[in-house]
Amino acid sequence: MPIQLISALAIPALWALAGLLAGALPAVRTARVLRQRIGSAALALVLAGVATIARAVSVGGDRWFVVRNVGLLAMTAAALAITLPRLARVRAASRGFAAAGPGTPVPPSLQAAAGHPLVAAPVQLCAYGSVVVLVALPLPIGSTTFVLTLLVAAVLTANRHVTRHRRLIAGAIRPSHGSAALALLNVEQLQDRPGRLEPAVQPARRWRGALRRQLQQQAAE
Numbered sequence: 001m002p003i004q005l006i007s008a009l010a011i012p013a014l015w016a017l018a019g020l021l022a023g024a025l026p027a028v029r030t031a032r033v034l035r036q037r038i039g040s041a042a043l044a045l046v047l048a049g050v051a052t053i054a055r056a057v058s059v060g061g062d063r064w065f066v067v068r069n070v071g072l073l074a075m076t077a078a079a080l081a082i083t084l085p086r087l088a089r090v091r092a093a094s095r096g097f098a099a100a101g102p103g104t105p106v107p108p109s110l111q112a113a114a115g116h117p118l119v120a121a122p123v124q125l126c127a128y129g130s131v132v133v134l135v136a137l138p139l140p141i142g143s144t145t146f147v148l149t150l151l152v153a154a155v156l157t158a159n160r161h162v163t164r165h166r167r168l169i170a171g172a173i174r175p176s177h178g179s180a181a182l183a184l185l186n187v188e189q190l191q192d193r194p195g196r197l198e199p200a201v202q203p204a205r206r207w208r209g210a211l212r213r214q215l216q217q218q219a220a221e
Contacts, residue, residue, distance in 0.1 A: 004059060011052050011134060014044060015127035018041060018048050019123040022045070023120040023161075024037070025037055025114040025120070028114070029106060030102065030105060031094045031098040031100070031105070032098040032104070034094050035091055035098050038090060038091040039091070041087060042087050045083060045123060046080075048126075049076050052072060053073065069133070072130060075126045078126075079123050079126040082122045086113075086118055089113075090114050093110060109172040111171075117158065117165055121157065121158050121161045125157065125158065128150045132147050
C-alpha cells in the first residue's frame with residue numbers, strides 16, 4: 001500500500017516537472033541553453049511516461065480501476081507522441097545557432113516554435129489527468145469538486161499556451177532590432193509548410209548562406 005501511495009504521488013510530480021520544463025522553453029535566451037533545457041524536458045517526459053506505464057501494468061484492481069488506467073495510458077501515449085517529436089525538431093533547429101557561440105541568442109521564430117501549444121500543453125494536461133486518475137478519483141469524498149477544479153485549470157492552461165504562442169509569432173513577424181538579417185530569417189521561417197514546424201524553422205546554414213550573399217551584393221555595389 002505505501003508503494004502504491006508513493007507512486008500515485010510521484011507520477012503527477014514527474015508530469016508536473018516535465019510540464020514546467022517544457023513550458024519554460026520560450027523564455028530561454030540563448031540557443032545553447034535552449035538545447036540543454038530541451039534535453040532536460042525530454043528526459044523528464046520520458047521518465048514520467050515510463051513510470052506511468054509501469055504503474056498501470058504492475059498494479060491491479062477492479063473494472064473501474066482498469067478503465068482509469070486505460071485513460072491515463074491513452075493520455076500518456078498522446079503526450080509522448082505529440083511532444084517528443086516537436087522537442088526533437090526544435091532542438092535540431094537550434095543546433096546551428098548553438099554552434100555559433102555560447103551567447104548566441106534564440107531567434108524569435110525559434111522561440112515561437114518552442115512556445116507552440118503542442119509542446120507543453122499535452123504534458124501539462126497529462127499532469128492534471130494523472131492527478132485526477134491517481135489522486136482525485138480514489139478519494140472517498142470531495143473528489144467531484146477536485147476534478148472540476150482541475151478541469152478548469154486545464155482549460156485555462158491550454159488557453160494561456162495559445163495566447164502566448166500568438167504573442168511570440170507576432171514578435172517574430174516584427175523583429176525587435178529591425179536588422180536585415182533578422183528580418184530575412186523571420187520571413188523565411190514563418191512560411192508554414194505541411195509536416196514542418198509551425199512556424200517552420202529552416203536550417204541555420206540556409207540563413208547564413210542568404211546573409212552571406214546579401215553582404216557580397218552590398219560589397220559589390
